[in-house]
Amino acid sequence: MEIPLHLSGSTVDRISGDDVVCLVDGEHYPPVTTATLEALESNGAVVSGLVFLGGTEKIEDPTAELATTGGTDAAEMYIGEDGDVLGAIERAIFEQEPSVIVDLSDEPVVTYEDRFEIASTILPHGADYVGADFVFESPEANDVLEQPSLSIIGTGKRIGKTAVSVSIARTMEKEGYDPTIVCMGRGGPPDPVVVDTSERKITADTLIELAEQGEHAASDHLEDALLAGVPTVGCRRCGGGMAGNPLASNVVAGAEQTAGLADGFVIMEGSGATMPPVKTDARIALIGAAQPLEHILQYFGQYRVQTSDLAVVTMCEQPLASDEKIQQIEEGITSIAPDIEYLLTTFRPEPGEDVSGQSVFVATTAPESVAPTIETTLEAEHGCDVVGLSTNLSNRSKLRADLDERMGEAEVLLTEIKAASIDVAGRYAKENGLEIVFMHNEPTAIRGSVDSLEAGVLSLCERTLADRRSE
Numbered sequence: 001m002e003i004p005l006h007l008s009g010s011t012v013d014r015i016s017g018d019d020v021v022c023l024v025d026g027e028h029y030p031p032v033t034t035a036t037l038e039a040l041e042s043n044g045a046v047v048s049g050l051v052f053l054g055g056t057e058k059i060e061d062p063t064a065e066l067a068t069t070g071g072t073d074a075a076e077m078y079i080g081e082d083g084d085v086l087g088a089i090e091r092a093i094f095e096q097e098p099s100v101i102v103d104l105s106d107e108p109v110v111t112y113e114d115r116f117e118i119a120s121t122i123l124p125h126g127a128d129y130v131g132a133d134f135v136f137e138s139p140e141a142n143d144v145l146e147q148p149s150l151s152i153i154g155t156g157k158r159i160g161k162t163a164v165s166v167s168i169a170r171t172m173e174k175e176g177y178d179p180t181i182v183c184m185g186r187g188g189p190p191d192p193v194v195v196d197t198s199e200r201k202i203t204a205d206t207l208i209e210l211a212e213q214g215e216h217a218a219s220d221h222l223e224d225a226l227l228a229g230v231p232t233v234g235c236r237r238c239g240g241g242m243a244g245n246p247l248a249s250n251v252v253a254g255a256e257q258t259a260g261l262a263d264g265f266v267i268m269e270g271s272g273a274t275m276p277p278v279k280t281d282a283r284i285a286l287i288g289a290a291q292p293l294e295h296i297l298q299y300f301g302q303y304r305v306q307t308s309d310l311a312v313v314t315m316c317e318q319p320l321a322s323d324e325k326i327q328q329i330e331e332g333i334t335s336i337a338p339d340i341e342y343l344l345t346t347f348r349p350e351p352g353e354d355v356s357g358q359s360v361f362v363a364t365t366a367p368e369s370v371a372p373t374i375e376t377t378l379e380a381e382h383g384c385d386v387v388g389l390s391t392n393l394s395n396r397s398k399l400r401a402d403l404d405e406r407m408g409e410a411e412v413l414l415t416e417i418k419a420a421s422i423d424v425a426g427r428y429a430k431e432n433g434l435e436i437v438f439m440h441n442e443p444t445a446i447r448g449s450v451d452s453l454e455a456g457v458l459s460l461c462e463r464t465l466a467d468r469r470s471e
Contacts, residue, residue, distance in 0.1 A: 026055030120303035140277035159288030178264025188236030192254035240274035289321035343448035356383030
C-alpha cells in the first residue's frame, strides 16, 4: 500500500475548500508532482490550473505528463510564451480566479529573487502565495470608505512620507477637494482621535503640554493637522509584514470615522513601509532615492510600485543619491510599471511662520550631508540667519549636546515636528525664551512624467472622480 504524502502545515492550513492554482516545474519527476497534486485535492483543494515554470531535466511535455491523474485531468495548463512565466501566472489567475497559489517548484527553476517577483505578481489580485514553509498574504483592503480616496504608501521609513502627505493635503484643500487625512503611527492613540484645527488650535505650547502629560505629542496626525490645516484622524499600528499589512491596528475604525467629517477626499497615510488596511480608489507610492536600489525595484518594493498610480521619488540629489542611481530608479520604475505616472523631487525647508531678519537654530532629521543646502535655502529664500543647526532630531542625547553647544544667539528654534522636537528641543527653547516655529519640508520637482506634485495629485483626483461617476 502506498503511504500518502505528508503536506507541510502552512500548505494544508491554506487550501481546504479553496480553488487553487499550482506552480510546477520539470525538475521534479512527473509522478512525484502528480502525487502531490492528488494529496492537495485529498486535503480539500480544488486544483483548477497548473502553471509550468520551466525545467527540462525530467519532463518533456508538461501538459501530457502532469495533468493526467486524479482530479487534475481537468486542470488547465499554462505555459509562458517565450519564457514569460509571470504572464502565464496572471492568465491563470484571471481565468481560474483562485484564492491560493501553491508553489510546488524549487531551485534551480525559481530562486529567492524569483519568488518575490512571483509574489508581486500574485498579491495585487487578492490571492495568497503559499509554499512549503512560507505564506505571503495579500494585504487587507477593507471596503469601509464612502468618499473618494487615495492612499500614500512608502517603500521604507525616513523618506518624507508625512511631508509629502502635508503637501498633497494642502493642494487638495486649495483646489476645493476638502481632504481629511487618516494617519497610522507606531505612537498613535489607543482609540482613533479626530483633530480639526478649525475647532482646536494647535501650537508649540499645546504639544509641549501633551508631552508633559505623557502623550506622544509628535504623532503623525498632530503634525499633519498642524502643517496641513485639514481634519486629521490619528490611529496606531504595531508591526508590519513584508507586503505591507500591519500586524495590529485601529486604522479601519479610524477610517470609518471619516463618514461624519466631510464629503471630500480621504487620504489614507501609511507608516514606514506598512500600508493602511483600507481599500482606496487610488494609490501614491513614495520612494526614497537614498534607499538601496533593490528595495525599490525588487522584493516587495516592486509590488508597492506596481500597485500604485503615481510614484514620487524624494531626495533626488547628491550626496544622498548620485545622478546615475537616480537615473536607474527612473528607468526601473518605468520598466516594472510602464503606465505609472512619476515625479523626481528634492525637499526644501519651509518655515511655518515668517522668520526673516531673525537668528534661528534649526533642528532636523535630515542627513548631515544636506545641512549646507538647508542652511543656504533658509538664508537665501527666507531671509533668516542660521546660527546653529542639528541633524540629530532623532537622537535625543546628541540633540541635547547640539543645543547646549550651538544654540548661541538664536532667537528662534526652527524645527520639524518629531518626538524629540517637542520633548527635548521644544522644552529647551521654552526654558531659554526662544520662539518655536515649525518647519515643513516641501517636495520640489526635478523632472518626471508630470510637471509637479500638484499636477500629479490633481490629475489623480480628476481620474478618481471620473471613474466613480462611470460606475
